[in-house]
Amino acid sequence: SCADESKACAGVFVMWEVVQRTLNGSQFYTYSICNVEEREQDNWLRTTFIQRHPLASRVFVELKFIVRDCNSFDGASLICKETFNLYTSESDADVGTTFRKSQFKKVATIAPDEITGKNEMHINTETRVVDGLSRKGFYLAFQDIGACIALLSVRVFYKTCPGTVQNLATFPETVAGAENQPLTEVSGVCVDNAASEELPRIYCTEEGKWAVQVGQCQCKPGYEEVKDTCQECRPGSFKAEASSDACEPCPANTDTLEHGAVLCACKDGFFRAPTDPSTGPCSGPPSAPRDLSAVPQPSVGRLILSWTPPEDTGGRNDITYSVECQRCDGVVCHPCGERVRYEPASMKLTEARVSVSELEAHLNYTFIVEAHSGVSQLAGERGLYESTYYFIYFFLYPLNPPQITTMRLVGRTSTSLALSWDVSPRPRPQLNIRYKLTYHKKDDNLDKTTYTVLTLDKNSAQIKDLAPGTAYLFRVQALVSLVSCRCVRLTLFSLPGNPSQNYTVLLVAAVLVAMMLIVVSAVLFFRRRKRNSHTRQGPEDTYFSTPEQLKPLKTYVDPHTYEDPNVAVLKFATEIHPSHITKQKVIGAGEFGEVYRGILKAPGRKEVAVAIKTLKPGYTEKQRQDFLSEASIMGQFSHQNIIRLEGVVTKFKHAMIVTEYMENGALDRYLRDHDGEISSFQLVGMLRGIAAGMKYLSDMSYVHRDLAARNILVNNNMECKVSDFGLSRVLEDDPEGTYTTSGGKIPIRWTAPEAIAYRKFTSASDVWSFGIVMWEVMAFGERPYWDMSNHEVMKAINEAFRLPAPMDCPSAVYQLMLQCWLQDRAKRPRFGDIVSLLDKLLRSPESLKTIADFDPRVSIRLPSTSGSDGSPFRSVSEWLESIKMSQYSENFTCAGIVTMEQVLQMKTEDIKNIGVRLPGHLKRIAYSILGLKDQTSTLSVFAV
Structure with missing residues (x-):
């Protein structure tokens, strides 16, 4: 039926009928209409009221239908249609049979993939999205404008992220968000006997899939994770802290007979020292030292005591010794007192040796050497059970033996x-x-x-x-x-003697000493002079002789060469206190956690906008090292076209990487959003910035390996900066985007042939990737090699195929792309050459006016005038969808352009007049029509 408020319905209207059909021996019912002989058909079929889930603002409509081939009707093919339209109308209540066409808005034009002829039947399935729903329910309506259609089924559904348990957190079933809300944050609840320091959260994507989780739950002390639950530790095992680890066996000399033990108690006779961890093993006291011996050194007035360590250390390695000295007169012994000196000390000795001095002669000394450990005091000094005593009778002067200083002749006869x-x-x-x-x-x-x-x-x-x-x-x-x-x-001593001999000896000795002093002084003088000469010819002469020597050449250092990766982070990155960072908004979910936009306010510096990468809780040490390795790499670079690292947070629980904030995001998406709005001169300027950054990295001996427009960031000044230096990066969401070899994943569409075949990554392979980036930029973010598979891309490159020039690409720029794609890597330009050439083009803008040859059938990967089965496009909407311009379907319909014959007659002014204003979209549609005309002409020649 047809109704339009008070207006009369124009044209011929026929009711959709319920028809019983048989297919493959089964009977089913359809809503059908087939009135192809009358012009200006406007036939409607409306559903009953469909109640909407309060959170489902977007629903999917799956249609199964049959469309009859217009050529199968004699004489009706000129007015026959092969498409119908889908409409929707929202309402807060069921309006019954009341129907007003003006209340419905169009969702899509539905065209079949396969049409049904006289002797065959093809069922088509199409799914369309109805977005932005906000009222209690809605109606769907189907408009026929002159086709022969049978509607088999209509399935209306919305997507949800199913209820799940992840990382011991329970998340409820959640309705997926709309297209303008790609991530819906969902809070979870920890399972029994699990806890989390922060509320567990997860994101539900618009496709009904769960994204990265934040705030991991962990089993409480005494519990371990078993199949998404927390179960008690068994007897003989324990867990002291809340973590994702399993229960551990009780350490040495400990045990527990309880379920859910947090700690294991020491067995009898074993102890833990106050400094021992409560989760560590227990130990016993050491046995006594052995084989005490004494070696006198009378010439220097001391005694050397030495011994062998205890046979049983009690399971500890903190053994120390003490030495006690007793002085005995007959049968009575007394402490030696403070007069006796010990080297290095008498207590807390770590070596089995001590030197004793300041002993008095003619006395009996007793030395007692005792072994100690961290548990000796707790064990009641059990190390004395077998104490060793050593008695020594030692006659010794306190410091030095007596010397005869003077001999005199007192008298004689x-x-x-x-x-x-x-x-x-x-x-x-x-x-x-x-x-x-x-x-x-x-x-x-x-x-x-x-x-x-x-x-x-x-x-x-x-x-x-x-x-x-x-x-x-x-x-x-x-x-x-x-x-x-x-x-x-x-x-x-003698009778009268001659003292001259003594004087002669003294004189000769004095002369020899004086000569030796002169020689030594001369040697020292010349050495000092030579050293001063080297100093005057040091850094000043080296670094200030030429301007190039003002700064020594710096080379990139791989942080993975450090035995401890944390040392590399501290060496190359600045530590930031978390209190200086303010998170404002989640702008993405990375491989390791959320990415925020925020503010950095460091002491003595003005506020700056920053991007903050976070590491999700519950990470492993390997994940933390991989996360921070990118900071260790970025921290070595300082260039205006390399993303700047502001600093890292490593000394606190939540690790972060803080970089400068790039307002316009990734280059590929920025270009797609501004298709046709940026001039060739500006695009070349952006390429020049990327090339300058890559020249800097090449000079640093750093190979990027994943240079692509998605890894270039753009700020408010349209300045491009190279980013993504992570070694465990996610190359693409599309599994076809990488090629896996024994060495890892490779982004095929951006990678040089030698890197794919032999994993030879060099600056020359980065130059190849830069050529692909140039093509992406000049094609406003078009996917390289379009929808070709990886194997097709590799085969084409090996057969000397190269990407054609993008639309309106300057010839000089395209020639530089081809130089970057030379098969022989030695013949490709260096990044320094690329920067020089781009500078030359920017200094001479007229050189950009010569446009490279452009073939619309290849350069924008336009489909042929026929579908996969060789038949021509059946509708304008199908053609627009094939060139990714389906947003203009309504413009063409309103302008009355509903057949491909009418499209082929359009000119540029006609395209403008129907509302296509963006230069890039205007060119794409115009070039597509040009390609269609060219192919139609070619097909006609073949037909003749």
């Missing part, structure tokens, strides 16, 4: 001499010291010399029965108990 001598240090009264005096005639033959030896108790002697007029040589030596002094005094 013709046959006797009276001698005395001094001793230092002065002997103590209780010390038993004696002297050994030896003398002989000075002029005796050494082989026949007769020595006289006397042992004396005092430091003087009277020598008698000497030969008159004879010189005698005397030697005196101090004897202390059983230890003999090494130092003696040798003196010559």
Whole structure:
């Protein structure tokens, strides 16, 4: 039926009929209409009232239908249609059979993929989206304008993210958001015996799939994760903290008989030191030291004690020793007191050795060496059970043995001499010291010399029965108990003698010493002069001789060469306190967590807008290192066309990477949103910035490996900056976007042939990728190689196929692309050459006016005038959808352009007049029509 408020319905109207049909032996009912012989048909079929879920603002309508081939009707093919329209109308209540056409708005024109002829039947399935619903319910309506149609079924549904348990958090079933709300935040609840420091959240995408989770739940102490639940630890195991780890077996010398143990208690006889972790093993006290020995060193007045470590350390490695000294007189022993000195100390010794000095002679010393550990005090000093005692009788002077300092002639007669001598240090009264005096005639033959030896108790002697007029040589030596002094005094006494010999010896010695001092001074003088000469010719001469030497060449350092990746982060990135960062809005969900727009306000600096990458809770150490590795790389770069790293947060629980904020986002999306609005001169300027950034990276010996428009960011000044330096990057959402080899994933459409075949990534392979980026920029974000598969792309490249020039691409720019795509990587330009050439083009804008040859059938990947089965396009909407311009379907319909024959007659002014204003869209439609005309002409020639 047809009704339009008070207006009369024009044209011929026929009711849709319920028809019973048989297909493959089964009967089913359809709504059908087939009035193809009358002009200006306007036939409507409306559904009953469909109630809407309060949260479902977008629904999907799946249609199954049959459309009859117009050519199968004799004489009606000129007015017959093969499409129908889908409409919708919202309402807060069921209006019954009341119907007003003006209340409905068009959703889409439905065209079949396969049409039904006289002898065959084809069922088509199409799905359309009805978005922006807000009222309690809605109606669907189907408009026929002169086709032969059978409507088999209408399925109306909305998408939801199913209820799920992820990372021990329960999330309810959630209605997917609309197209303008791609991510819906959903809060979850931890399962029993699990907890989370922050509320677990997850995002539901518009396609009804769950995205990255934030705020992971973890099993409480005493519980472990088992199939999305938290179960108690079994006896003999424990878990001390809330974590995603499993319960651990009780450590050594501990045990527990309970379920859900948080800690394991020490077994009898074993203990934990106050500094030991409560989750660590228990240990016992050490046994006594062994094999105590003493080595006297009387020449320096000390005693060396040494021993062997205990046989049983009790399972600990913090063994220390103490040494106790006792001085014994007869049977009574007393502490040695503070006078005795120990090197390095008497307590907390870590080595099994100590030096003891300041001991007194003629005393009995007892030394007790004791072993300790962190649990000795708790165990009641059990290390003394087998203490070792060592008794030593040691006669020793306090510092040095006594020396004979002076020997004097006290008196003499013709046959006797009276001698005395001094001793230092002065002997103590209780010390038993004696002297050994030896003398002989000075002029005796050494082989026949007769020595006289006397042992004396005092430091003087009277020598008698000497030969008159004879010189005698005397030697005196101090004897202390059983230890003999090494130092003696040798003196010559004679009748009148000549002292000149002594003076001669002294004079020769003085001359030799003076000569040695002169030689040493000269050597030191020349060395100092040479060193000063090197200093004057140091950094100033090196760095200021030419401008190029003002700054030494810097080379990129792979952070993975560091044994500890955290050291690399601290070396190349600035640590930021979290209090200086303010998060404002989630702008994306990355591989490791959410990405925020925010503000950085560091002390002494003005506020700056930043992008904040976060690491989701519950990460592993490997994930944390991968997350921060990008910061370790970015922190080494400083260039206006490289994304700037502001700093990192690593010393706090929530790790973050903070970079400058690029207002316009990724380059590929920015170009698609501004298709045809940016001049060629501006596009070349953007390419020049990207090339400058890549030249800097190449000079740093850094190979990017994933240079693509999606990894270039754009700020408010249309300045481009290279980004994405993560080594574990997600290359593309599309599984066809990467090619997996034994070394990892490769973005095929952007990668040089040698890198695909042999994984040879160099600056030359980055140049190839830059050529693809140039094509993306000049094609306003078009996908390289369009819908070709990866294998088709690789095959085409190996057969010398190269991407054709984009629409309105300057010839000089396209020639540079072809240079970047040379098969021989050695012949490709370097990034320095590319920057120079782009600078030259920008200095001469007239050089950009010459446009490269353009073939619309290839350059924008237009489909042929026929579909996959070889038949021509059946509707204008099908043609517009094929060139991704379906948003203008309504414009063509309102202008009365409903057949492809009418499209082929259109000119540029006609396209403007129907409302296509964007230059890029205008050119795309115009070039498509040009290609259609060219192909139609070609088909006609073939037909002849």
